[in-house]
Amino acid sequence: MTITYLLVILAVMLVTGLILLNMLEQYYLSSEEENLERTGKLAAQFISTYLREGADPVLLSSVAENFSRQINARVIIVNPQSTVLGDSLRIGGYLGSRLERPEIQEALEGRTGRNIQFSSLSEQWVLQVAVPVEREGLLQGAVFFSTSLEPVHETLAAVRRFLFFSTIVAMFLAGTLVVLFAHHLTGPIKELTSAAQQMAEGNLDQKITVSSKDEIGHLAEQFNIMAARVKDMNQRLTRFVADVSHDLRTPLASIHICLQSLQNYEMEPEQQKEFLQDINQETQRLIYLVEDLLDLTRRQEVADKREIIPLSLLLEEVVDVTRPRLERKDQQFFTLIPEKLPYLFVSPEAMKRVLFNLLDNAVKFTPSGGWIKLSAETSENEVLITVEDTGCGIPEDSLSFIFERFYRVDKSRSSYLGGTGLGLAICKEIVEHYDGKIYVKSLEGKGSTFFFSLPIDPSLQPE
Numbered sequence: 340m341t342i343t344y345l346l347v348i349l350a351v352m353l354v355t356g357l358i359l360l361n362m363l364e365q366y367y368l369s370s371e372e373e374n375l376e377r378t379g380k381l382a383a384q385f386i387s388t389y390l391r392e393g394a395d396p397v398l399l400s401s402v403a404e405n406f407s408r409q410i411n412a413r414v415i416i417v418n419p420q421s422t423v424l425g426d427s428l429r430i431g432g433y434l435g436s437r438l439e440r441p442e443i444q445e446a447l448e449g450r451t452g453r454n455i456q457f458s459s460l461s462e463q464w465v466l467q468v469a470v471p472v473e474r475e476g477l478l479q480g481a482v483f484f485s486t487s488l489e490p491v492h493e494t495l496a497a498v499r500r501f502l503f504f505s506t507i508v509a510m511f512l513a514g515t516l517v518v519l520f521a522h523h524l525t526g527p528i529k530e531l532t533s534a535a536q537q538m539a540e541g542n543l544d545q546k547i548t549v550s551s552k553d554e555i556g557h558l559a560e561q562f563n564i565m566a567a568r569v570k571d572m573n574q575r576l577t578r579f580v581a582d583v584s585h586d587l588r589t590p591l592a593s594i595h596i597c598l599q600s601l602q603n604y605e606m607e608p609e610q611q612k613e614f615l616q617d618i619n620q621e622t623q624r625l626i627y628l629v630e631d632l633l634d635l636t637r638r639q640e641v642a643d644k645r646e647i648i649p650l651s652l653l654l655e656e657v658v659d660v661t662r663p664r665l666e667r668k669d670q671q672f673f674t675l676i677p678e679k680l681p682y683l684f685v686s687p688e689a690m691k692r693v694l695f696n697l698l699d700n701a702v703k704f705t706p707s708g709g710w711i712k713l714s715a716e717t718s719e720n721e722v723l724i725t726v727e728d729t730g731c732g733i734p735e736d737s738l739s740f741i742f743e744r745f746y747r748v749d750k751s752r753s754s755y756l757g758g759t760g761l762g763l764a765i766c767k768e769i770v771e772h773y774d775g776k777i778y779v780k781s782l783e784g785k786g787s788t789f790f791f792s793l794p795i796d797p798s799l800q801p802e
């Protein structure tokens with residue numbers, strides 16, 4: 340990237356420099372030419388009074404010399420036959436000889452002759468201009484000027500040097516800036532790449548220091564969020580496997596002991612029955628656990644087996660099953676269910692799963708002597724079902740996590756009470772599958788209230 344930027348800067352500076360130099364050269368040359376031509380014409384007017392038959396070459400030479408000094412050019416005066424009548428260069432000049440030059444020829448034809456050439460004599464570039472000398476419309480001869488272009492070339496060389504140095508300075512500055520910028524840009528990207536690589540290798544504990552507020556900073560921020568989530572999910576999964584193994588092992592161990600006892604010891608039929616009952620209970624626990632796990636994978640399938648059923652029927656069935664369990668735990672059970680409830684287009688099995696999960700939690704996390712209330716109310720567009728309890732409640736900082744899979748507030752209590760942290764995650768997925776909402780309000784130590792609402796489809800309701 341640095342090299343590309345530098346090459347672009349170099350190319351731009353070169354092209355601009357060349358164009359600038361060329362323009363400057365053109366400008367200087369044409370203004371020199373114009374100056375010389377203008378002065379030449381004035382001089383020609385002046386000389387015309389001296390240039391006549393038999394004019395004195397000494398006088399004309401001193402006139403030429405005068406002009407030469409003023410305009411810093413060699414001045415030569417010729418008659419119409421190109422014979423030099425006056426030359427500002429007295430010694431070694433052309434006085435008396437014929438000077439045949441194309442510019443002079445042009446001037447003798449009444450036009451201004453111009454030429455730029457390298458003078459091998461002075462080893463310099465020179466600008467030559469010849470103008471006709473006329474008097475009363477008659478051609479008297481011509482004046483020829485030759486001036487060195489050395490000052491112009493010196494100025495152009497100075498500009499060229501300046502451009503060269505400014506290109507070097509610009510490239511140095513741009514190079515430094517580009518290197519700094521590239522470092523600023525690639526530094527965090529390199530850090531991100533190595534963190535991502537580390538994650539791919541299984542080292543999930545990655546965090547990047549977010550130093551900027553630009554897109555890269557935003558990317559780093561999102562990466563940190565993602566890394567934290569992946570790490571959290573991984574930890575929960577590991578814990579889940581441990582919990583599930585533990586939950587599976589406990590009933591299996593009990594079953595194993597019961598079976599061994601039945602096999603190895605002589606027992607009364609009454610005692611045998613007790614052992615078989617224990618086996619039955621533990622097997623039931625295993626079935627529930629496996630069902631929960633299965634639910635995770637086939638919940639979509641279950642939720643899609645929809646039928647139109649009255650909500651009151653669903654609630655009735657759930658209440659009938661739950662009531663004995665509450666009584667066993669010495670908890671009071673209130674219901675506040677209106678007679679007229681809407682028909683829903685849902686899977687009865689999935690809906691009962693939601694209600695059982697919420698009630699199961701309420702029973703599980705409410706001590707003996709507490710109460711649990713199941714209520715339902717309808718508004719114009721939706722039905723709201725509430726499960727309220729006077730249990731241990733949920734700490735505020737856990738409220739936003741409890742609907743996530745495998746999340747349990749108090750791990751030791753939950754494993755003692757049984758549970759894998761899947762119940763509420765399953766509830767949420769089912770409710771949202773039916774375009775409903777599920778949420779909770781809770782006060783630690785006082786109790787919790789879980790709400791879920793489902794939309795009412797007016798076309799399903801009986802007249």
Ligand SMILES: Nc1ncnc2c1ncn2[C@@H]1O[C@H](COP(=O)(O)OP(=O)(O)OP(=O)(O)O)[C@@H](O)[C@H]1O
Nearest residue numbers: 700701704732741747748758759760761762763787
């Ligand atoms: N009514 C409640 N009162 C207090 N805490 C609750 C209540 N309901 C849920 N929680 C908390 O939320 C956690 C998640 O509940 P969830 O039903 O998903 O899992 P679980 O009951 O532990 O296990 P599972 O339902 O899979 O048998 C619980 O472990 C518990 O800490």
Ligand SMILES: [Mg+2]
Nearest residue numbers: 696700762763
């Ligand atoms: Mg639960």
